[in-house]
Structures are given as structure tokens and as C-alpha cells.
Amino acid sequence: MRLYLVRHGQAAGDTPDPKLSSRGCTEVETIADFFLQAELSVDKIIHSGRQRAQQTAEILAHAIASPEAICQKDGLNPNDPPIGIAKICNQCEQDLMLVGHLPFMGRLASLLLLNREDDDFFLMNTATVLCLEKYEGRWLLAWMIGPNL
Numbered sequence: 001m002r003l004y005l006v007r008h009g010q011a012a013g014d015t016p017d018p019k020l021s022s023r024g025c026t027e028v029e030t031i032a033d034f035f036l037q038a039e040l041s042v043d044k045i046i047h048s049g050r051q052r053a054q055q056t057a058e059i060l061a062h063a064i065a066s067p068e069a070i071c072q073k074d075g076l077n078p079n080d081p082p083i084g085i086a087k088i089c090n091q092c093e094q095d096l097m098l099v100g101h102l103p104f105m106g107r108l109a110s111l112l113l114l115n116r117e118d119d120d121f122f123l124m125n126t127a128t129v130l131c132l133e134k135y136e137g138r139w140l141l142a143w144m145i146g147p148n149l
Contacts, residue, residue: 002142003089003112004042004097005105005130006031006060008052020055027127027147028056032063034145043094044069048076048101056127057099064097076100082108082117089139105130112139 009024020028041064047057049072057070075084078101085108089096098108102124109130110118122130128146132139 001134002095003132006099007124008056010126028059030147036063042097045097047099
């Protein structure tokens with residue numbers, strides 16, 4: 001099972017719930033092209049419900065999943081505790097993508113990989129993807145990519 005942790009693309013402004021900027025759309029489209037060329041797919045894409053995360057999920061779904069695979073879930077916002085989502089990840093049997101924000105994504109990755117919630121262990125610039133694989137009941141870092149690569 002693979003788990004893809006995605007930070008949304010660059011936001012347009014500092015409003016409480018901004019959309020993606022044009023640069024943010026380009027960043028996410030670059031990642032979507034990578035997924036398409038690598039023939040990756042996921043069974044489900046879950047986003048936080050904030051506009052920039054939802055737009056990121058929708059762009060990525062065009063390359064790797066059906067639009068019906070996208071859903072919103074509480075617990076993925078920047079300052080939410082990662083333990084609830086970590087439990088869902090640990091129980092999931094299918095490839096899953098989570099689209100959210102910092103510092104949450106960094107804390108979730110640290111919790112799954114290291115069993116601690118450090119929020120600065122992974123440098124996740126906008127539109128960065130961490131791919132984790134479950135192996136013998138534990139999570140391992142498979143790869144990490146950003147739009148500049």
C-alpha cells in the first residue's frame with residue numbers, strides 16, 4: 001500500500017481560504033504530469049476542504065484517479081493533530097492520497113515514520129509529495145518530489 005502526502009500548490013494571497021495562484025496551478029500540473037508519465041494511480045484522494053487543497057486534489061485526480069475518488073475530510077487542516085488521520089492511514093488497504101497543509105503534513109509524516117510529531121522534519125515546499133509505503137506493518141519513505149524536480 002502506498003500513501004501519498006501532498007502539500008497544496010502555492011496560494012493566491014493571504015486571505016483565510018485562498019485559491020491556488022497561477023503559479024500554484026502550474027506547480028500542481030507539473031506533479032500531475034509526473035504521475036501520469038509514471039503511470040501512478042490512487043484509489044482515493046482526500047483533501048482538507050480548503051480551496052487550495054481541493055483544487056490541488058482536482059488537478060491531480062485528472063492524472064491519477066477518477067473525480068469520484070475525491071472527498072473532503074475533517075482533520076487535515078494546518079494545526080489539526082495528526083493522530084486521527086494516522087489511524088485512518090494505518091487501517092487503509094488501498095493506495096491513498098492526502099492533500100493538505102503545513103505544519104499538519106510534516107507532523108503526520110513524522111508520526112507515521114518516526115512515531116513523533118515533529119513539524120519540521122520534512123521540508124515540504126508547495127506542491128511537494130512524500131510517498132510512503134507500508135512494509136511489514138510499518139511505514140517507510142519511498143520517495144519525495146517537488147515541482148522543481
